[in-house]
Amino acid sequence: MPRDEEEFAPKHFQFDPTENEPTYVIVETIADLEGVSSDELPSLYDTIDHVVDHLFANPPIPEAQVQVTFTYAGYRITLSQDGSATFLRIPAPDR
Known part of the structure; x- marks a missing residue:
């Protein structure tokens, strides 16, 4: 996988x-x-704020399969209530 593809995988x-x-x-x-x-x-x-903390402090029933997706520090992050997480690096916009 080329470096750019690996970097943003x-x-x-x-x-x-x-x-x-x-x-x-x-x-x-x-x-x-x-x-x-x-x-x-x-x-x-x-x-x-406390969105992530609330997801895990009082999780909904497992059948809900709740996920939270947000952008932070140049990454698009998806967290699932089962503890799985995906971090996707976002390319910096061209200026």
């Missing part, structure tokens, strides 16, 4: 939302993908 992860705060996992995952410190990323709270 979806990255799939599975995490246990009961072990760590999901917002922490999101920020740390992007920091790892970008090779930066999590302190260098914008506040996730300012981006989506």
Whole structure:
């Protein structure tokens, strides 16, 4: 796969939302993908407030198969209530 295709290919992860705060996992995952410190990323709270925390703190019944998709720090992120996550890097707009 050419570098550009690999760079923008979806990255799939599975995490246990009961072990760590999901917002922490999101920020740390992007920091790892970008090779930066999590302190260098914008506040996730300012981006989506407590939406992710609510999804995992009081999850709907599994049959609902709830997913939340949002953009943060140059990635389109989809989280499922079962703890699966997809991070898709968004190309920077041409200026």
